[in-house]
Amino acid sequence: MVRPTTILTVPLFIEKAYRNVIKPELEKTVLRRILLTSHLFKRIMYRKAAKKLYKVFGGRLTFFGIGGAKLDGETELFLRLGKHFPYAIGYGLTETAPLIIGANPNQVSWQTTGYPVKDVQVKIVDVNPETNEGELWVKAPNVMKxxxxxxxxxxxxxxxDGWFKTGDLVSEKKGRYEIKGRIKNVIVGATGENIYPEEIEMVLNQHKLVLESVVVERKGKLVAMVQFNPEELEKRLAIYKEDAAKALEYIKKDLLKAANERLNRFSKLSLIIETTTEFEKTATLKIKRYLYK
Known part of the structure; x- marks a missing residue:
């Protein structure tokens, strides 16, 4: 049996494990779902589940590094409250070989990336005074020539003078950096506000029906392309007596409503479009967003 002490992975790996295995088990009965509404019982249940996950990986893990994209907030909350799972967050780019900012298992703070690593200088440029967000620039020996x-x-x-423009929007608080999204992906709303498609996708991807999603702007409206979880979709279709096409429309409307209830008024979706094929991805399992605009 392989019993690693260190694992480096992308968010999609642990997010799928949480959504497809851990979360369904946690919410298996009505009683469990009720107990999860209590912070105390949620913490207890998460710790038991995280301990089991730790044993699945061999029981010797000291470092479970996650990088390549932002980790889903619900998945991170499970890892954070679970305590037994030594996850760590890292941020960087190929051009920076690659680490710029990171946090070890004792430093992680929910939905932040951490602190600049040794010998790396960072600064935030063109800061929006309303949001305190700007582009992250970095200067370090590991930056490409x-x-x-x-x-x-x-x-x-x-x-x-050697500063590398990362193309990422970030904010900073007490020395910790939060990555908001790629500048080229930001959608500017009708009244000038920044809309981050990645954050909308996180909300969608937390739904039982959704495997993955991509949010784009079309004719001034926010549209989500969604790959449904086939098992969950089949269950939902069986509930409706109408033909499958009509039932699918009801399901998409329900998903749209559920997502919009959790989104701010600038980020609300206008349409859900089903895609029956997997989204094309990069080597680091990021969706090739440009293919779907």
């Missing part, structure tokens, strides 16, 4: 045989692209991301 430039893109291979592409000086034009290099000049767009590297300043003359």
């Amino acid at each position: 430039g893109y291979y045989k592409n000086p034009e692209l290099t000049q767009t991301v590297l300043t003359e």
Whole structure:
């Protein structure tokens, strides 16, 4: 039996384990669902479940590093309240080889990435005074010299004095950094507010019906493309007596309502579109968002 002490992975791995295995078990009965509404019982149940998860990985883990994308808030809450699972968060890019900011298992704070690592300088540029968010720039020995045989692209991301423009919007509080999303992905609302599709997708992906989602803007409206969980979808379709096409429309309307109840007024969705094929992904399991705009 393999019993690792260190694992490095992307959020999708642990998010799927939580949504498809851990969460259904936690909510298996009506009594359990009632108990989960109490913070005390939630903490107790999460700790028992996290202890089991720790044993599944061999019982010797000291470091479970997560990076490559932002970790879903509900999944992180489980890991945080569970206590027995030594997860850590890291942030970086290929151009920074790769770590810039991170937190070890004793430093993690919910939905933040952590602190700049040794010998890395960071600063937030063009800060919005209303949101305190701006672009993260970094300067360090691990930053690349430039893109291979592409000086034009290099000049767009590297300043003359060596600062690398990450292209990520961040905020900072008490030395901890929170990654809000890629600047190129931000959708500007009708009244000028920033809308982060990644945050809307997190809400959608927490629903039992949803495996994955991508949120885009079309004709001034927010639209979510969703890949449904086939097992859960089949259960829902069986409830309706109408034909499958009509039933699917009811289900999408229910999902739309459930998501919008949890979103702020700027981020509310106008439409859910089903996709029956998996979203294309990068090597780090990020959805190739540009393919779906």
